[in-house]
Amino acid sequence: MKKIILGLILFLLVAFLPLGYNIYTGKKAYIPVIKAPEDKKECVENVFIMRKRHNIVLEKWRDASVRHGIKKYVSLNGTYKISLTGTCLGCHSDKTQFCDRCHDYAGVKPRCWDCHNIPDKVAEK
Amino acid sequence: MKIILPFFTVVLIACLVYGGTRYLEGHILFGIIVPYICFALAIVGFVVKIVKWAVSPVPFNITTVCGQQKSLNFLRHSPIESPASRCGVFFRMLFEVLFFRSLLRNEKVELYGKERRLIYGSDRYLWIFAILFHWSMLIILLRHLKLFLEPIPYWIIMLQNLDGIFQSHIPPVYISNVLVSIGLVFLFLRRLKRRVMYISLPSDFFVLFLIGGVILSGMLLRYVYRADILLVKAFLFGLIYLNPVPYTGFGTMFYIHLCFISVLIAYLPYSKLMHMAGVFLSPTRNLRNDSRARRHINPWDYPVKEHTYEEWEEEFKDALKEADIPLDSENKG
Amino acid sequence: MEKPDEMKKAIDLTPKKGDWMTPEVELKKGTYCYGAPLKHQKYLELPNQREWQPHDVDWKLPENWKDIILDGMAKLLKKNRAFKLFMDICVRCGACADKCHFFIGSGDPKNMPVVRAELLRSVYRRYFTIHGRILGKLAGARDLTVDVLKEWFYYFYQCTECRRCSVFCPYGIDTCEITMMARELLNLVGCNIQWVVEPASNCFRTGNHLGVPPHAFKETLGFALDEIRDLTGINVEAPINKKGAEVLFIAPSADYFASPHWYTLLGYLMLFHEIGLDYTWSAYASEGGNFGLFHSAELAKRLNAKIYAEAKRLKVKWILGGECGHMWRVIHQYMDTFNGPADFLEVPVSPVTGTKFEHAKSTKMIHIAEFTADLIRHNKLNLDKSRNDNWKITFHDSCNPARSMGLLEEPRYIIKNTCNHFYEMPENTIREKTFCCGSGAGLGADENLEMRLKGGMPRAMAVKYVKEKYGVNMLACMCAIDKAALPPLLDYWVSGVDVCGVHELVGNALVMKGEKKRETNLRGEPIKGDSKDTK
Numbered sequence: 005m006k007k008i009i010l011g012l013i014l015f016l017l018v019a020f021l022p023l024g025y026n027i028y029t030g031k032k033a034y035i036p037v038i039k040a041p042e043d044k045k046e047c048v049e050n051v052f053i054m055r056k057r058h059n060i061v062l063e064k065w066r067d068a069s070v071r072h073g074i075k076k077y078v079s080l081n082g083t084y085k086i087s088l089t090g091t092c093l094g095c096h097s098d099k100t101q102f103c104d105r106c107h108d109y110a111g112v113k114p115r116c117w118d119c120h121n122i123p124d125k126v127a128e129k
Numbered sequence: 130m131k132i133i134l135p136f137f138t139v140v141l142i143a144c145l146v147y148g149g150t151r152y153l154e155g156h157i158l159f160g161i162i163v164p165y166i167c168f169a170l171a172i173v174g175f176v177v178k179i180v181k182w183a184v185s186p187v188p189f190n191i192t193t194v195c196g197q198q199k200s201l202n203f204l205r206h207s208p209i210e211s212p213a214s215r216c217g218v219f220f221r222m223l224f225e226v227l228f229f230r231s232l233l234r235n236e237k238v239e240l241y242g243k244e245r246r247l248i249y250g251s252d253r254y255l256w257i258f259a260i261l262f263h264w265s266m267l268i269i270l271l272r273h274l275k276l277f278l279e280p281i282p283y284w285i286i287m288l289q290n291l292d293g294i295f296q297s298h299i300p301p302v303y304i305s306n307v308l309v310s311i312g313l314v315f316l317f318l319r320r321l322k323r324r325v326m327y328i329s330l331p332s333d334f335f336v337l338f339l340i341g342g343v344i345l346s347g348m349l350l351r352y353v354y355r356a357d358i359l360l361v362k363a364f365l366f367g368l369i370y371l372n373p374v375p376y377t378g379f380g381t382m383f384y385i386h387l388c389f390i391s392v393l394i395a396y397l398p399y400s401k402l403m404h405m406a407g408v409f410l411s412p413t414r415n416l417r418n419d420s421r422a423r424r425h426i427n428p429w430d431y432p433v434k435e436h437t438y439e440e441w442e443e444e445f446k447d448a449l450k451e452a453d454i455p456l457d458s459e460n461k462g
Numbered sequence: 463m464e465k466p467d468e469m470k471k472a473i474d475l476t477p478k479k480g481d482w483m484t485p486e487v488e489l490k491k492g493t494y495c496y497g498a499p500l501k502h503q504k505y506l507e508l509p510n511q512r513e514w515q516p517h518d519v520d521w522k523l524p525e526n527w528k529d530i531i532l533d534g535m536a537k538l539l540k541k542n543r544a545f546k547l548f549m550d551i552c553v554r555c556g557a558c559a560d561k562c563h564f565f566i567g568s569g570d571p572k573n574m575p576v577v578r579a580e581l582l583r584s585v586y587r588r589y590f591t592i593h594g595r596i597l598g599k600l601a602g603a604r605d606l607t608v609d610v611l612k613e614w615f616y617y618f619y620q621c622t623e624c625r626r627c628s629v630f631c632p633y634g635i636d637t638c639e640i641t642m643m644a645r646e647l648l649n650l651v652g653c654n655i656q657w658v659v660e661p662a663s664n665c666f667r668t669g670n671h672l673g674v675p676p677h678a679f680k681e682t683l684g685f686a687l688d689e690i691r692d693l694t695g696i697n698v699e700a701p702i703n704k705k706g707a708e709v710l711f712i713a714p715s716a717d718y719f720a721s722p723h724w725y726t727l728l729g730y731l732m733l734f735h736e737i738g739l740d741y742t743w744s745a746y747a748s749e750g751g752n753f754g755l756f757h758s759a760e761l762a763k764r765l766n767a768k769i770y771a772e773a774k775r776l777k778v779k780w781i782l783g784g785e786c787g788h789m790w791r792v793i794h795q796y797m798d799t800f801n802g803p804a805d806f807l808e809v810p811v812s813p814v815t816g817t818k819f820e821h822a823k824s825t826k827m828i829h830i831a832e833f834t835a836d837l838i839r840h841n842k843l844n845l846d847k848s849r850n851d852n853w854k855i856t857f858h859d860s861c862n863p864a865r866s867m868g869l870l871e872e873p874r875y876i877i878k879n880t881c882n883h884f885y886e887m888p889e890n891t892i893r894e895k896t897f898c899c900g901s902g903a904g905l906g907a908d909e910n911l912e913m914r915l916k917g918g919m920p921r922a923m924a925v926k927y928v929k930e931k932y933g934v935n936m937l938a939c940m941c942a943i944d945k946a947a948l949p950p951l952l953d954y955w956v957s958g959v960d961v962c963g964v965h966e967l968v969g970n971a972l973v974m975k976g977e978k979k980r981e982t983n984l985r986g987e988p989i990k991g992d993s994k995d996t997k
Contacts, residue, residue: 008183011409012176019172022277023369031279032370035363056355063299110358111275111286115296131481134600178550185543188759190795191866193628193636195894198868200821200832203839204875210894211868213821225632231557232632236890238475238560238920245470247566247923249890255557259632325556327477328576330602332593333554399593404633407551412544413634418868421825424798429541433760434507435767436666438775441746444667445676452677454703454745457775 036105041095046081048091059114062088088120131326135335139342139389146388150381159384160364161373167391174398175406182410190425193413211418218417225414229263232256255319262312265305268292269347272305276362277369306348313341332400339393346386354382463492463912466955470919475560477571482580483599485609487616489517492912495619495905498659503652505663506761510652516615521608527651528606532589534650538643539590545643548635549586552576558627558637563897564620567916575627575637578617582644585610615653618644620913622902623756623788624861629894641903646758654757658904661753665765670715670749676702679745682718686727693728695978698735703776704742708813710773711741712827713784714751714942722961723945725984726785729969733834736974737814737842741782747772750789751942755796756904763800766792769827770801780810781827785963787902787941790829790869791862798825815840829863831872831940834968838879844973847882849983851990853936853960854883855967856928858921858948859896860941870894873940873964880971885932891924901947914947915954922955929959937961 026032047054049061068074069086077084084091096102099122107114149155196207212218224230237252272289275281293301317337320329350356356379367374397403409415417423442449442457449456464472494516503511510524524530539546558575560566565573572578580602587594587603594603604610621641628636648654661671668675674682683700690698701707713730717723734741747768754761773781783793798804807826810819817836822828837843857877863869870893877884891897900917901910928934937948937959948961970983982988 005183005186008179008410012179012183015406016172016176022274025278026366026370029280032366034279035366036359055357055359059299106359108281109279109362111281111289112358113286113290182543182547182550185540185546187543188541189799191544191636191639192795193625193634194865194868195629196868197870198821200819200869200872201817201836201839204835204871207868225634229632231630231634232555234630234895235557238566240470240473240475245467245473247920249888255555259555323476323479324559324571324574325554327481327571328554328556328559328574328580329481330554331600332602399591401551401553404551404553407547408633410543410547411551411634412547413628413636413639419821420795420798421793421822421827422820424802424824425795427799430799433764433767435764435771438746438768438771441669445745448675448677449745452680452702452745454676454680455705 034109036109038102038105041097044095047095048077048081048084049079050081062092062114062116088116131329131331132334135331136338138335139338142388142392143342143346143385146385147381150384154377156377156379156384157375159388160379161368161375163388164368164391165373167395171394171397174395175403178398178403179406182407186428187412187416188427188429190416190420191412192416192418192420194418198418213417213419213422215417218415222409222415226408229256229259232259254315258312258315258319261308262316265309265312268305269303269309272303276358276365279362279366300351306344306351309344310348313337313344317341336396336400336402339389339396343386343389343393346382346389350380350382350386354380356380356383463915469916473567473569475566475569482572482577483584483602483604485604485607485613487609487613489612489616490912491517491909493620493910494616494913495655495657495907495910498654498656502656502659502663503654506659506666508652508654508659509650512652514652516612516653521612521653523608523611523651527611530650531606531611531647534647535586535590535643538646539586542639542643544636544639548579548640549583549590551633552579552583552635553633554580555632557630557632558635561627561630562621562637563624563626563900563920564622564913564917567900567919568913572613572617573620575621575631575635578621578637579635579640581610581613581617582640611648611651611653614644615648618648619655619905620917622861622898622900622905622917624898624902625865626861626895626898629865642755642759645756649758655904655907657907657910658753658756661751661904662757662761662765665749665751665753668748669744669746669768671751671753672715672719674715674719674748676745676748679718679743679748683731683743686718686724686731689984690728690732693980693982693984694732694974696735696974696976698731700731701742702745705776706778707740707742707776708779709739709741710747710769710776710778710781711743711784712747712750712769712781714786714789715749716751716942716946717784717963720942720946722949722966722985723942723963725966725969726945726963728984729963729965729967729972730784730830732969732972732974733843733965736972737837739813742776742778744772744776750783750786750793752789752792753904755788755792762792762796766797767801769793769797770804773804774806779808780822781807782810782830782833783827784830785940785942785965787860787862787943789862789942791866793825793827794867797827812836814842829867829869829872831869831876831964834965835872835875838876843968845880845968845971846973847880847971849970849980849989850881850967851883852983852987853881853962854885854932854934855881855936855938856885856887856925856932856934857892857964858887858899858925858937858939858944859892860939860944861896861898861902863940864896865894869940873938876964877938877967880967883932885928885934887924887928891920897921897924899941899944899947899951901951902943906943906947911950915951918947918951919955921948922951925952925959926956929956935959938964938967940964 065086075086077086146159194211196210199206199213208217209220212221233256235252236249241248275285292303292305497514500513512522562575584604585606593601618641623638625638664673665671687698717727752765754765804826809823810828819828897920900914952959
């Protein structure tokens, strides 16, 4: 009986662990905010597509550029040069302020930087 | 009937959510009210069920022994299959809960050939697919913790990366997603076998379809109808800190996924799914086989009518005398 | 009755379409046991007494029988966690299905342990769970009707409480426990069987199942002593109700009244004489077995009480128990709880070897196989294995000592030290996976013979296998019901294999001080070298 109660309490503790955890870390109301570049109005696609599917767009870019040698991307917003460092980072210049904030929050680890240099780090060197 | 009815119940749930959120502005109902009610039902139901089990005592030590008892020191005792110590019980339960030890023993019996010979064969398919299914479910559950924790602990990221180690697509296909589907499909197909079908109830299929619905909607949410994961996490934080914000930005698939999970957890305490908690309490597994070394107490034990020696001697006095068996009553006198 | 081949051919392990929800039961002669006679119901003061037979159309149930059952069920759920748990957590995976000897032998789908339990579960769901009340048949719930009750009677008296299914169940659901609960409920409305209630009543009155009164008890032991004298030329004693003896010896009553149990009795007596054990039999507690266990926990406790009471009265130090199956379930898992604590006894110590049996330090009763194996280990017995050379032996683990106790190696150790030719049956059929004889838990009635033969089929087939492979002609076992049930079973399925107790082998091999040259074994059969067919 004692053991069962103990087990039950343990279960409830685990079930409600997230509640305490976020309070402990002080992030219970945290929502990442990213700054859109002030001088540009639109990204390569409109913002709804970019929020959910930028990973897929980037995958397409990679395949197009690296595997097929295509260097131009045409969308409703215009024509863009396919380049992570050039085009993307051209506007969103700060990786930690832009990419990482959301990726950390969502627990996503993109593998962009396996090959690409992080501009700041290059600069530091 | 056993299959069709539960199937359409699950489809109906999906349709309700679809219709509700598409046409009737049901975001609050399906995004907030239903999850709250279901979560409450789940927690209360779970606790009540466990307490109900707990208040009934275990009157006798009824261990099912599966190995040599601890008796003479020159005979090799089987410490886990016939545990005589707490440690033995711990490992027995560990193997039972984590690795389905008893199911691993499974074998099948057939009457073979013209002679109808009785033969035994190992039958571990159920074990393999049950392991695949349950472990994948656990990993998926742990992965989903990232939606409830901020900052996300490193081990969850590690687990997720390991799970998605085959980076064939973006987003990566999780191994656990594939395996859980395989496991579930097998468990479903197995139920169609005549003998298992005979013992199956509609609720057995309902659970399968419901979990299938959770898995399918979850995968669609990841690979096809993508949800904005930032909003999802923020929304869930709102839910768990009782500060729900009715977003309307999610696609229908998100609400379907959320409602399937809600129904599943609400249904859990009232269904056979309670085996996940019950297995810990099973008296044939969690007791020591030491009932001759340590007295097991029955809390409701009561005196019963016995036939005492004195009564017996009185009844058989003549017979005892005839047989020259000494009598208590005469020796005393 | 059908020929074995035909019986086997008729078995279909794949059920017909449909399910078990419709209660229907055909009480076919040969597959059920008769109702308990009024006389014995009266003697035990059982509830709702009446003359009654299962094949009667009207079971003369009390008017409020439904309330009695449901009320009883509520009480049992409160008293027993295992019952409650096993009602709730089965996932119907079917791993237990082809583990039951009655299912394998009969192909009757309601004999799958999962369905057997569902028969009870369906009523539990209907009256004790919310979803069952609301959803009814959809949730697998059934109303409690007379047909359901009849089905209970038929199938819960078609389970030998052997616990084989519980070894394979991933949650340890034990059909034995469920059957026990169902039988408790059936008892409440007076549906008992003769083969359980009559022995229990006899045992309550005379001290043993067979109803042997004290003078006949003494006489029969006397016959055994005579036989031993003829065989060995040695005068052996068998003290009865001797106060102050060191050990109280308790055996199943069949050992001194049935064959081939008889030879096991001779084995005990010779062994005790040879080691000079200071022991006593009891005419009051002249039964180790306990048919109360197959009826209700209360009756089991009532019958079991005698053992400790007698040990206390005779002022012995500890208790030794003979070869029996369910007797050891009771002694190992129930006795101390029922009628303990046995604080008036001492922890058993072998007077010959000095071994302290710590594993029985609370119950203070040890199994004779434990005792004898220890003697052999310490070289205290002079054994001539060749005296058992008539036989090629295999060993049948009895359900209860195997799965409720873990007594697996002791008997094997004894057999290997008393016989030259020992062969194991296939591993799926021995030790914790052993198959029941098909007649346990009070089902050994003659009128139930067909079902017994079906249920014993898997065991018999395993014996047939070793007979054909190694020429096995003797099946050793350690259970009184086995010794009674296996000979007709083997006659039917195998033929040419006899049944003996382990201590019969000890008795044969034991070279006693001062014995004359033995011409025959305990059965009076010439010891090897003679070409005459044995029996």
